[in-house]
Amino acid sequence: MKELIEDLSILTVEQRQETPKITGVRSSGKPKKLYIESYGCQMNFSDSEIVASILQKEGFDTTSEITEADVVFLNTCSIREKAEQTVRNRLMHINGLKKHKPELMVGVLGCMAERLKAKFLEEEKIVDLVAGPDAYRDLPQLLAQVEEGDKAVNTFLSREETYADISPIRLNSNGVTAFISIMRGCDNMCSFCVVPFTRGRERSRDPKSIVAEAKDLFEKGYREITLLGQNVDSFKWSPDENNKARLEKTEVREVITFSQLLEKVANIHPDLRIRFSTSHPKDITDDVLHTMARYDNICKYIHLPVQSGNSNVLERMNRGYSREWYLEKINRIREILGIECGISSDMIAGFCGETEEEHQETVSLMDHVKYDFAYMFMYSERPGTLAEKKFKDDVPDAVKQRRLEKIIQKQNQHSLERYQRDIGKTYKVLIEGYSKRSDNFLQGRNSANKVIIFPKENKTKGQYVNVKVETCSKATLLGKII
Ligand code: SAH
Ligand code: SF4
C-alpha cells in the first residue's frame, strides 16, 4: 500500500522530485568522461549544468553511459527520507561497477552531501568525494586529491557564491526551454524543511548576468526560460548588498526587486517566454502580478505552494501566512490575471499534530482554489529541522497515507475540471518537440503551463502555433493547429 501511494505521488510530482535525470552526450573529443545523475528539484538539475561546465574546462565530456565514465557524480536531494534512500540504493548499484573498474571515481554532490558531510565517506565506503552546493568550483582540486589516493570533502556554505560567471552546459536540453538560477539558498526556515540547512543563506544573483544568460539563450534559439529560486519573490539585488562593488556616496543605490528583474528579462524579446518558480505566498506582491499582466510573454502561471489549508498547521510549519492570507493572494491573482491563469501547489499530508479537522481544511481550501495541478507528499521528518526539534511526528503512517490519497483524489478531480474547461478554446503554444507517444504529433505548453498535443503538420519545435483544444485527459490537452 505504501509503495502504491508513493507511486501515486510520483505520478503527480512528474519528474521533479524522485526520478533521476541523466546527462545527454556532449562529446567534443575530450579524453575524460563524466556521468552525472541529478535528483530532487530543478535547482539541482541546474547545478549539474554548472558542474559540467566547470569540469569541461578540466578536459571532461559528459556521457550518458555510466560504464564509459571515469567519474560518476550523483547530485542528491534530502527533501524526504525516500529521496535519500533512492540515492543509497543507487550507490549500492554503482559499487558493483566499481568492483570491475577500481579506478572509477564516485562523488556525491548536492543537498545530501551537504547534510551528511564527511559522514558519507564512513557510511558509504565507495564514495571518494563529497561536495556541497557551494563547493563546485573546488571540484577540479577535489578530483585531483582523489586521483592521488585520498578522499576529498568540501561542504563549505558560502554567503556570496551564485556561480554568476559560469555558463552552464545545457544537459538533456530540447533546445527550446531552459532554466536560469536567479538566487541560491533560503532564509525562510519552514519547520519541516531541510533546504536552509543544505543550501545555506539566501543570496541573489547579479541581474546583469541573468539578463546576459537569457539573451544568450534566446540568440541560440531558446524560446522559454524559467527563473529559479526557492522563493523568487524575495529576490533583491543591490551592488552594495552583494559586495559586488563599492559605491561612491553620491551614487544612487540601485536595488532590483523580482518584479523589476522580470521586466528586464521580458524586455529581451517578445518571442522569449518567461516563467518562474517558486513563488512564496507570504512574499508575492501585486507588483509581480501587475508586471505579469503587462507582458504577454510572461506566462500566466504561478506555482504557489500552500502546504496546508489550516492556519494552526501553517503556524507550526512556520510558513509566515494564514489560510485567509493565502486565499486573499488567490483572489488577487484572479482579479489581476483572471480565471485563465494557471495555479499549482505543493501540499504535505500528516504534518506533526495534524488533526482530522485540520486535514479537512486542506481539502476545503483545494475546493476553493481549484488548482490546475499539485505536488503532494506525506510528511517525512528531516533531521536537524525545527519540526524535528519542536514537535512529535505523531500522525501514524496509515493516516498520512489515507490523507495523501484523499488530497490526490481531490486534485485529480480538480485537474480534470480545470482541463475540461479549456475544451473549445484556442491557445498560443510554444512547440517543445515530438509528443512522447508518436512522431506524428508535437507537444508544447500554453501560457498556463498546460501540455497540449496536436498533429504536427509542417511545424517544428521552437515555433509558436495557435492550437484549438478538442479534448483532454486529466493531465493533457489534445487539439489541432488552426
Ligand atoms: N521553496 C519551495 C519548496 C521547496 S521543497 C516553497 O517554499 O514552496 C518542495 C516541496 O517539498 C515543498 O513545497 C513541500 O511541499 C515538500 N517538502 C519539503 N519538506 C518536506 C518534508 N519534510 N516532508 C514532506 N514534504 C516536504
Ligand atoms: Fe524550504 Fe520553506 Fe525555504 Fe521553501 S521557503 S525551501 S519550504 S524553508
Ligand code: F3S
Ligand atoms: Fe532536494 Fe535540495 Fe532541491 S533537498 S528539493 S535538491 S534544494
